[in-house]
Amino acid sequence: MDSSQLTFNDHTQQIPYGCQSIDNHDIAEVYSVLQSNWLTTGPKILEFENAIAEFVDTKYAIAVSSGTAALHCAIYAANIGFNDEVIIPSMTFAATANCVLFQGGKPVFVDVSPETLLINPQKLEENITDRTKAIIAVDYAGHPCDYDRLRKITDIYGLVLISDACHALGAKYKGENVGSIADMTVFSFHPVKHITTGEGGMITTTNIEYAERMRRFRNHGIDVSFRERSKNATWVYDITDLGYNYRITEIQCALGLSQLKKLPDFLNQRRKIAKMYDNAFLEFEHLEPLSVHDDIYHAYHLYVVKLDKKINRHSLFVKLNKRGIGVNVHYIPLHLHSYYKKKFKLHKGLCPIAEQSYEQILSLPIFPKMNEFHVQRIIDDVHDCLLDSNQD
Numbered sequence: 001m002d003s004s005q006l007t008f009n010d011h012t013q014q015i016p017y018g019c020q021s022i023d024n025h026d027i028a029e030v031y032s033v034l035q036s037n038w039l040t041t042g043p044k045i046l047e048f049e050n051a052i053a054e055f056v057d058t059k060y061a062i063a064v065s066s067g068t069a070a071l072h073c074a075i076y077a078a079n080i081g082f083n084d085e086v087i088i089p090s091m092t093f094a095a096t097a098n099c100v101l102f103q104g105g106k107p108v109f110v111d112v113s114p115e116t117l118l119i120n121p122q123k124l125e126e127n128i129t130d131r132t133k134a135i136i137a138v139d140y141a142g143h144p145c146d147y148d149r150l151r152k153i154t155d156i157y158g159l160v161l162i163s164d165a166c167h168a169l170g171a172k173y174k175g176e177n178v179g180s181i182a183d184m185t186v187f188s189f190h191p192v193k194h195i196t197t198g199e200g201g202m203i204t205t206t207n208i209e210y211a212e213r214m215r216r217f218r219n220h221g222i223d224v225s226f227r228e229r230s231k232n233a234t235w236v237y238d239i240t241d242l243g244y245n246y247r248i249t250e251i252q253c254a255l256g257l258s259q260l261k262k263l264p265d266f267l268n269q270r271r272k273i274a275k276m277y278d279n280a281f282l283e284f285e286h287l288e289p290l291s292v293h294d295d296i297y298h299a300y301h302l303y304v305v306k307l308d309k310k311i312n313r314h315s316l317f318v319k320l321n322k323r324g325i326g327v328n329v330h331y332i333p334l335h336l337h338s339y340y341k342k343k344f345k346l347h348k349g350l351c352p353i354a355e356q357s358y359e360q361i362l363s364l365p366i367f368p369k370m371n372e373f374h375v376q377r378i379i380d381d382v383h384d385c386l387l388d389s390n391q392d
Helices: 024-034 043-056 067-077 094-102 121-126 147-157 208-217 226-231 250-281 313-322 338-344 352-358 372-390
Strands: 060-064 085-089 106-110 132-138 160-164 184-188 201-205 287-289 303-307 361-364
Touching: 024 250, 043 060, 043 201, 043 250, 060 067, 060 208, 067 094, 067 160, 067 184, 067 201, 067 208, 085 094, 094 106, 094 132, 106 121, 106 338, 121 147, 132 147, 147 160, 201 208, 250 287, 250 303, 250 372, 313 361, 313 372
Parallel strands: 085 106, 085 132, 132 160, 160 184
Antiparallel strands: 060 201, 184 201, 287 303, 303 361
8 A cells, every 4th residue: 555545544543653655746757757768877866866965055966775875875985994983873773883884994882962862972072082083973853963063073083074864854953954064964765754765865965076986886886877878878987996786766766856846845744743742742741852952943754752760661652552653762772782782892881871761762653644633643642641651
């Protein structure tokens, strides 16, 4: 069943924490590409890249097959190699760390600020060594990081600032678009994100050397694309470095272009839903939304609340799911996962704020297809289940 058939109109249907919004215009744009001569390495990719670059107000955009591929491209462009250290927050998805490992580097996990769960600049600076080469700042839930402080730190120590903005397409920091602030910014177009290409990702930058390195890296390290070779009537190309097949398709980019036109409306709807939650939860005991700083425009990929210690989070999670409310938890801190614990000899207590917050957080559904009926249903069910969980 495609998303246009999902209505969530009654209390028997599951409301997921996130869901794509696909309409007939999206379908028509994809169909038009299927009838064309190009299914990959064609003109839609450049068109989509230019549209994203214009949207975030930057010079270059490089489209790839996923947000993970985008992170890997950025780490490659930053020349991260064997035993180079890259500082990341522990409260993030695995791809933020794995992209460093793919290049032989070492992710260094640091704690987050309790009110936003964004990377803590003080903890970041305390972990800089002579092997530190870059920082990946994660715009958790869609709230931009403190880029003024991060830029000051990276300038002092000569580090590359990479923004993992997979949650934050359309967000702004002090009036500046996320995507135009860091040395490189990474976006994801997974179905639960602000716009979707099915799977897909993008890196934006003002640095032409980074852009050219990433374009080669996404295409096996080849210096000239197939479309360029066809245009110039030549078969000749060179492989200048080891690369990957991280290419995105024309089909995906056609969908992305169609989705991008609706992004302002999608963002407005997410913010409207968040405002309804905010107003309702002012009256709730045992639950508090994460803080939002005054100088940012929140993109609300996630709506995350913190429960007080009187509430049994597991019990609440189960009860809400039984009522059809698809709550989730974002995330288990990375340093607590078995792979990273064993590989880097990590231990509980390394990032106490992230660890304590993980025990308390819950992500509520938020996506543009939700209407006031859905939001009120969720608010009412959260209220009822909080009362029950407080009695467990």
